[in-house]
Amino acid sequence: MQMNEVEILLIEDNMNDAEMTIRSLTKNNILNPLMHVKDGEEAIDFLFGTGSYSDRDTSVQPHLILLDLKMPKVNGIDVLKKLKASELTRKIPVVVLTSSNENPDIKECYALGANSYIVKPVDFDSFSRSISQLGFYWILLNQKPV
Amino acid sequence: MRKNRIVYIIAIVVMLGILLIFNKEYQVLSLYADISDENYRVHNVFLDLAKYENKERFFRRSFIREGSSDEMNQLFEEYKNTIIADLDTLHSIVKDEQLQHTFNQLKSRIQTQLNESSERNSLTNAEVSQNDALIDSLLHQGISRSLLLVHNNKQQIHKEILWLRWGILFFIVVTSASIIVLFIGLSKQKSKRRLNLKELKQQQEILASIVNLSEDAIFSKTTDGTIITWNKGAEKIYGYTANEIIGKKNAVLIPGDLRYEDEQIFKRIMLGEQVQNYETRRVTRNGNSISVSVTISPVKDSKGNIVGAAKISRDITERVQLQEKIRLQNEELTGILERITDGFIILDNDFRYVFVNKEICKMVNRRPEDLIGKIVWEEFPEAIGSPTYYTIINARDTQQFGSSVDYYPPLGLWQENRVYPGGDKLSIFIRDISEQKRAEEKIAKSEKIYKTIASSIPGSLICIMDTDYRYLLIEGDMLEGFGYTRDELVGNKASAVIPSERFNEVLPNLRRVFNGESFSFDSKRNNRYVLNRYVPLKDESEQIYAAMIVLIDVTHLKLAEEKIMELNTSLETKVAERTAQLEAVNKELEAFTYSVSHDLRAPLRAINGYAKIVEEDYHTIINDEGKRLLKVIKDNATKMGALIDELLRFSKLGRKALNRSWVNMNELVTEVIREMNYGNPTTVQINIGKLHTVPVDKTLMHHVLFNLISNAVKYSDKANHPMVEINSEKKDSSWIFSVKDNGVGFDMKYADKLFGVFQRLHSESEFPGTGVGLAIVQRIITKHGGNVWANAELNKGAQFYFSIPEQQEN
Missing domain, CATH: 3.30.450.20 (PAS domain)
Structure with a gap:
């Protein structure tokens, strides 16, 4: 997979969650090129062409970012802040993934410009359903702002 | 002067009198002259008549004797005519009676004779001679008579002339005397005038020096206010030298605000009035204002016209200041005496009132004019013999201070007197101490x-x-x-x-x-x-x-109080410390809760998700038992997820601050039931009574009702006629709500476990649930200051109650 073809960027430290998310998308025929990065730091390197992604063409950016909040090192909120602060990435839709809708971070994410959030339920079926709906919505229906 | 005038008038009158006499004398004289002249003419005519009578007689005789010639006739005729003319003349001029008588006799004789003569010789000689003799006698009589008349006239004229001579002499004497008197008078006056001028000059010099030596300002001005004289005193008072001020207008001395007044005064002066000792203000050369006393008099010329004004002004600044000072001092003194809150009087040594202040007047209810000049003991006779009486008399006699406290019954007045003698006066302070x-x-x-x-x-x-x-x-x-x-x-x-x-x-x-x-x-x-x-x-x-x-x-009380305060303060500090600690712990707990919910859920998701994946991907090679086991794994994982969610909510509700408002509980219950039925309508009959409106947090109360009603429905679902009743009542100062069902109920011996977290009285398989719902209910109601309790009987239903107390007004 070419890095510049990435349409969905999944930022998730939990490999199980990542696998299940990817599986849900694939199962629901969302086959757009997806890139999974393991934590916030890597996500930032990818988006801004720094670190191990220094050779990446940052003028081409993903169409959707799925962002887990609870991550080691650089957490989701920090990644969101950086994204929204840069002209390069400001317009990319961001869907926040969270374990609980009781999380006070959700409010902050909205305030920072997140477009939506998904609670990762314990029940895999509902999780899968949410992911697929979300994928459809953002990738298929939502035109990338030019 | 007047005397002189009278003399002059008398002299003139005398002269005129004399002239009148002269005039009269002149008239008399000329009358006499005329008469004399006439008489003389009469005398002459008589003489002429006598002459021509003789000539006529002569001719007549000659005629008679010799005859007449023509020439002689002519002469005779001539004589005859002359005689007739003379007779005519005499006829017209004779005035004297005696002479007239004589003339008339004569005339008739002569006429007779002439007539006879003409007729010639008609008469005898004797008759002619007799006639002639008579004529002669008559002629003689006429001549002598006229001569006598002339002589008389002459004598009268002489007499008059004598008078006249004396008159002229008198006139001359009087005139000379008058002239002499006049001359003497004039010379006398002249010398007197000369003497007066000298004196006047001396006097003027004296006056000038007086004017100049005067301390007062003396100056004069013309009608238009121009200053024309200026003395040394004026220089001293006003500061202008004479050279500086003369020719200037008087107005420079007048303060601006007094110009009008000065004009008014000047108008009065111009009407001839004098203004005396008028006190006013003036401005000096260096601009100082001074007080002056001014006397202003009009100055008149010899004809009496007012041509200016003379001003004498005296600098009375010091006097005015002194007067003002004295006045102020007096006022101050009186003011002080009036302000004294005590009564104050001054008596002379005869005990007459000299001064009384208002206070004492008030005290004895008299006016000052009722008292001043009166004798104390006459005005207040009841005081005679009182301590005050003796104190005052003693003070006067010994000239020593004295005081007394006394009751004056007529006025019901307790008074305290202090008497200060001072020579001829006594000052007495009187205080009303009745109160x-x-x-x-x-x-x-x-x-x-x-x-x-x-x-x-x-x-x-x-x-x-x-x-x-x-x-x-x-x-x-x-x-x-x-x-x-x-x-x-x-x-x-x-x-x-x-x-x-x-x-x-x-x-x-x-x-x-x-x-x-x-x-x-x-x-x-x-x-x-x-x-x-x-x-x-x-x-x-x-x-x-x-x-x-x-x-x-109250030192000991205060100290104890302070100690309590101190303790309270330290207690408050401790409470604050504990609260802070508690808050920190709470925060930690919160973080922990989230972390737990997040971290616990991830593995659950994995368990659930991967079990699902196995199910999906390997369903062909797993038998039914395997599938059942996978389902158990999945269900438990899901259940644990639900437990974690409930736990999270429970902890969250505990922390949430109340947001009270008046909530219509009927509406809220209806809303809860609608939500409960959403997707899964219940068959249980729910009766809702008329519920009170209460001040609660609507969101939290929603949780309470949701939990209680769903529990009631859940546990009565299996009854024959499942029924839930919701009611409320006001008891004391609380509203009590109840939710009753006719379901399975519970054994009251476990009632204490009802509201514990994760405490359940029924098996999961019988009635599913997490065991957190009632714990949440209790927590919310407790937060509202109320209580939750329950009554139940096994299989007979259960009644849950909660109370909401009335809010205490803070």
């Missing part, structure tokens, strides 16, 4: 009680003051602490015995208490805490006659 005396009387009655009270409270002070802030009574051992003895204070005014700064401190309190206010406060002096209590004392008519001030040493 004080009355208060003292009242106090005296209760003095023992106060003393007892004061002595029974150690470290206290009771003090009673009258309306003049005079100590009437003071008791208690605290007095020593203040450094005073009883005797130093009682009977004296507070302002007089305690330091002024201390008095000013308590003055506001005294004013308050005498305004009728009772109050108390704490104060601290010399490390002692004192409770100050001020109470007004009122008589039967509610009039405040005194104030009671009670001071109690």
Whole structure:
């Protein structure tokens, strides 16, 4: 997979969650090129062409970012802040993934410009359903702002 | 001068008289001259007649004797005509009677003769001779008579001339005398005038020097106000030299505000009035204002026209200032005497009133004019023989200060007198102490009680003051602490015995208490805490006659109080510390809760998700038992997820602050039931009574109702006629809500476990649930200040109650 073809960027430290998310998308025929990065730091390197992604063409950016909040090192909120602060990435839709809708971070994410959030339920079926709906919505229906 | 004039007039009259006499004399003389002339002419005509008579006679005789010739006839005729003419003349000019008589006789004789002569010789010689003799005699008579007349005239003229001569002489004498007198008078006047001018000049010089030496400003001005003379005094007073000011307008001396007044005065002067000692202000050369007394007189010319004004002004600035000073001093003095709150009078040594101030007038209810000049003992005879009477008399006689306290029955007046002798006057201060005396009387009655009270409270002070802030009574051992003895204070005014700064401190309190206010406060002096209590004392008519001030040493109480305060403060600090700790713990707990919910859920998701994946991907090779086992794994994972969610909510609700509002519980219940039925309608009959509207947090109350109603539905679902009833009632100061069902109920011995977290009285398989719902209910109701309880009987249903107390107004 070419890095510049990435349409969905999944930022998730939990490999199980990542696998299940990817599986849900694939199962629901969302086959757009997806890139999974393991934590916030890597996500930032990818988006801004720094670190191990220094050779990446940052003028081409993903169409959707799925962002887990609870991550080691650089957490989701920090990644969101950086994204929204840069002209390069400001317009990319961001869907926040969270374990609980009781999380006070959700409010902050909205305030920072997140477009939506998904609670990762314990029940895999509902999780899968949410992911697929979300994928459809953002990738298929939502035109990338030019 | 007048005398002279009379003399002149007399002289002129005399002259005129003389001239009149002369004129008359002249007339008389010319009359006499005329008469004389006539008489003389008569005499001459008579003589002429006699001459021609003789000639005629001669011719006549000759005729007779010789005949006549022509020439002779002619002559004769001539004579005859002359005689006739003379007779005619005489006829016209003779005036004298005697002469006329003579003439008439003569005329007839002559005419007779002439007629005879003409006829010639008709007459005898004898007759002719006789006739002629008669004519001659008549002629003679006429001649002598006329001569006598002439002679008489001459004598009369002489006589008149003599008169005239004397008159002229007199005239000359009088005229000469007049001229001499006039001359003497004129020369006398001239020398006198010469003498006057000299004197005048001297006088003027004297006057000028007087004017110049005068301390007063003397100057004059013309009608248009131009200054024309200016003396040294004026230079001194106004500062202008004569050279500077002469020719200038008087207005430079007048202050701007007095110009109009000056104009008015000048108008009066122009009408001839004099203004004397008029006091006004003037401006000097250097601009100072001075007070002057001005006298202004009009100046007139010889014809009496007013041509200017002379001004004499005297600098009275010092006098005016002095007067003003004296006036102010007098006023001040009177003011002081009037302001004295005591009565004040001045008597002379005969005890007559010289001065009385308002206060004393008020006290004795008289007007000053009723008293001044009167003798005290006549006005107030009842005072004779009183202590005051002797004090005043003694003070006058010994010239020593004296004082007395006295009761004057006619006025019901208690008075305190202080008499200060001063030579011929006595100054007396009189204070009305009736109030004080009355208060003292009242106090005296209760003095023992106060003393007892004061002595029974150690470290206290009771003090009673009258309306003049005079100590009437003071008791208690605290007095020593203040450094005073009883005797130093009682009977004296507070302002007089305690330091002024201390008095000013308590003055506001005294004013308050005498305004009728009772109050108390704490104060601290010399490390002692004192409770100050001020109470007004009122008589039967509610009039405040005194104030009671009670001071109690409350140091020990205060110290205890301070200790309590200290403890409270430290307690508060401790509470704050604990609260902060608790808050920190709470926060930690919160973080922990989230982390737990997040971290616990991830593996659950994995368990659930991967079980699902296995199910999906390997369903062909897993038998039914395997599938069942996978489902158990999945269900448990899901259940644990639900437990974690409930736990999270429970902890969250516990932290949430209440947001109260008046909530219509009927509406809220209906809303809850609608939500509950959403997607899964219940068959249970739910009866809702009329519910109270209560002040609660709507969101939280929603949780409460949701939990209770869903529980009721859940546990009654299996009954024959499942029924839920919701009601409310107001009891005491609380609203009590109940949710009743006819379901399975529970055994009351487990009632204490009902509201514990994760506590369940039924198996999961019988009635699914997490065991958190009622714990949440209890937590919310407790937060509202209410209680939750339940009644139940196994298989007979359960009743859950919660109370919401009325809000305490803070």
